[in-house]
Amino acid sequence: MSTNAAAPSFSLLVVDDEPDLRTLYELTLLREGYELETAGSVSDALARLQRRSYSAVITDMRLPDGSGLDLLNWLEQQGRREKALVITAFGSAENAVEALKAGAYDYLTKPVDLRQFRLVVASALGRLPPTQPSVVPAQLPAEGVEKPAAKPAAAPRPVPSPAQAPTPSPVAAPAAPVGALSRLAGGSAAMQQVRSLIEKVARSMAPVLLQGESGTGKELVARAIHDSSARARQRFVAVNCGAIPEQLLEAEFFGYRKGAFTGANEDREGFFQAADGGTLFLDEIGDLPLAMQSKLLRAIQERSVRPVGAVVEAPVNVRVLSATHKDLGAEVAANRFRQDLFYRLNVIQIRVPPLRERIEDVPLISEHVLERIARDAGVSPAPRLTAAAQSQLARYAFPGNVRELENLLHRALALSGGELIDADDLGLPESLLDDSQLGALDPLDEARSRAAAPALDADKAGAELPQDLALYLDEVERSILLRALERHRFNRTAAGASLGLSLRQMRYRMARLAISAGEGGAGES
Numbered sequence: 001m002s003t004n005a006a007a008p009s010f011s012l013l014v015v016d017d018e019p020d021l022r023t024l025y026e027l028t029l030l031r032e033g034y035e036l037e038t039a040g041s042v043s044d045a046l047a048r049l050q051r052r053s054y055s056a057v058i059t060d061m062r063l064p065d066g067s068g069l070d071l072l073n074w075l076e077q078q079g080r081r082e083k084a085l086v087i088t089a090f091g092s093a094e095n096a097v098e099a100l101k102a103g104a105y106d107y108l109t110k111p112v113d114l115r116q117f118r119l120v121v122a123s124a125l126g127r128l129p130p131t132q133p134s135v136v137p138a139q140l141p142a143e144g145v146e147k148p149a150a151k152p153a154a155a156p157r158p159v160p161s162p163a164q165a166p167t168p169s170p171v172a173a174p175a176a177p178v179g180a181l182s183r184l185a186g187g188s189a190a191m192q193q194v195r196s197l198i199e200k201v202a203r204s205m206a207p208v209l210l211q212g213e214s215g216t217g218k219e220l221v222a223r224a225i226h227d228s229s230a231r232a233r234q235r236f237v238a239v240n241c242g243a244i245p246e247q248l249l250e251a252e253f254f255g256y257r258k259g260a261f262t263g264a265n266e267d268r269e270g271f272f273q274a275a276d277g278g279t280l281f282l283d284e285i286g287d288l289p290l291a292m293q294s295k296l297l298r299a300i301q302e303r304s305v306r307p308v309g310a311v312v313e314a315p316v317n318v319r320v321l322s323a324t325h326k327d328l329g330a331e332v333a334a335n336r337f338r339q340d341l342f343y344r345l346n347v348i349q350i351r352v353p354p355l356r357e358r359i360e361d362v363p364l365i366s367e368h369v370l371e372r373i374a375r376d377a378g379v380s381p382a383p384r385l386t387a388a389a390q391s392q393l394a395r396y397a398f399p400g401n402v403r404e405l406e407n408l409l410h411r412a413l414a415l416s417g418g419e420l421i422d423a424d425d426l427g428l429p430e431s432l433l434d435d436s437q438l439g440a441l442d443p444l445d446e447a448r449s450r451a452a453a454p455a456l457d458a459d460k461a462g463a464e465l466p467q468d469l470a471l472y473l474d475e476v477e478r479s480i481l482l483r484a485l486e487r488h489r490f491n492r493t494a495a496g497a498s499l500g501l502s503l504r505q506m507r508y509r510m511a512r513l514a515i516s517a518g519e520g521g522a523g524e525s
């Protein structure tokens with residue numbers, strides 16, 4: 001791809017000690033219309049950088065008087081704005097990872113593929129090719145669809161960025177001041193750290209692995225990275241890896257050609273092509289089967305994909321972000337996740353902490369969420385939480401994290417019907433409110449529990465027998481039901497199913513044991 005027709009004046013510094021390679025890079029880049037200088041060593045490059053600034057620095061990793069990392073560190077220390085691209089020896093993934101961690105925008109591997117070289121430089125300068133997929137992936141839902149409380153069965157959710165423009169600018173798109181980053185509420189130290197990491201990693205192409213429990217906001221963080229990056233005007237394609245049937249994975253990811261298999265009546269693009277120029281967010285990456293992990297690794301390394309039934313690979317320019325609630329390191333140790341892929345995806349890790357670890361964020365997140373819900377429902381002004389409601393929320397452990405808080409507020413808004421949401425509207429059973437322990441029994445229950453004591457170890461030889469067997473068994477049942485409900489975000493159908501009970505049986509038992517429905521009812525009849 002030659003992009004020189006639209007090339008504005010970008011200046012580049014190319015650092016390599018091999019004169020032949022310098023000439024090759026020089027010829028390639030001059031043909032693209034860039035202004036160019038070259039240097040053969042770290043000291044030569046530093047001398048030039050001290051004299052003037054460039055749009056980007058392209059440096060070999062191994063130099064006679066130091067390493068490309070020295071240049072990266074210098075740029076970082078000086079707060080310089082040059083984008084840095086690093087050329088590493090073939091097979092030295094460690095170097096590439098190190099360079100990305102040190103702030104490189106992207107890296108190339110020797111021998112350098114010149115087509116890829118031109119693309120990566122253009123991408124660093126924000127001269128991304130327009131992304132106009134002619135055919136979109138098969139399971140595209142409507143634009144901007146919000147994720148429901150439970151993960152849908154149909155997974156892939158390629159969604160164009162809100163900032164997507166039909167004709168991208170040839171120059172670096174300024175990071176969007178609004179977008180997902182502004183939706184990420186919370187002033188806790190943990191969230192401030194997440195926010196500053198987002199801003200930092202948005203500048204590069206480095207893969208980012210988002211780690212955190214379900215509902216903590218990993219996808220929102222991924223969107224924030226995208227929205228704050230030079231790719232903001234391109235697509236953000238979100239894919240739930242765990243919800244795609246194994247036999248469809250390859251076709252969904254890489255697309256297919258007409259006639260590739262029965263039912264392939266037309267050419268179709270995959271997620272990689274749909275995200276070309278933009279960001280591909282692979283949610284629940286830990287659920288990807290091993291065979292597909294190898295194919296994904298290859299696509300990331302080669303920056304090209306081969307649609308099912310196609311003969312040749314086609315280049316793609318995609319930034320990959322991934323997320324998991326699993327401990328991927330442990331998955332690697334258990335041979336369920338490829339170590340080399342883990343290594344590639346985990347260049348930078350952002351941990352999104354569970355809400356209970358940043359409970360001080362609840363008021364601000366609630367305010368944001370209530371404003372959004374009210375706006376969507378055409379309600380004005382947005383309702384507010386009373387002090388009693390706030391203090392009740394502060395005593396809840398939110399096993400379902402921010403998503404659970406959202407559901408709870410949705411429900412409370414419907415119940416309150418007014419401008420204020422009070423503690424009662426939240427429907428949080430007292431038994432679940434405890435500063436220290438989720439699911440602790442309330443004071444009344446504790447009294448009953450003492451009567452039924454000693455609880456769970458009564459079956460051990462020599463243990464004291466319960467004074468009231470019926471009461472004791474009720475308490476055991478109650479505690480199990482509560483645990484199952486918490487685990488299933490108060491969805492009674494799911495909680496019941498996990499215990500081998502129908503919804504009817506679950507309702508009956510909950511009523512008998514005076515367990516409040518809590519979040520129950522979502523998606524149930």
Ligand SMILES: Nc1ncnc2c1ncn2[C@@H]1O[C@H](COP(=O)(O)OP(=O)(O)OP(=O)(O)O)[C@@H](O)[C@H]1O
Binds near residue numbers: 151186215218
């Ligand atoms: N800090 C926050 N401020 C406001 N809303 C938030 C925040 N974090 C998450 N949310 C909202 O909570 C919901 C769940 O977030 P998200 O889908 O990003 O979580 P997730 O970690 O990706 O979940 P899962 O692992 O189940 O995919 C979304 O509607 C999101 O907009």
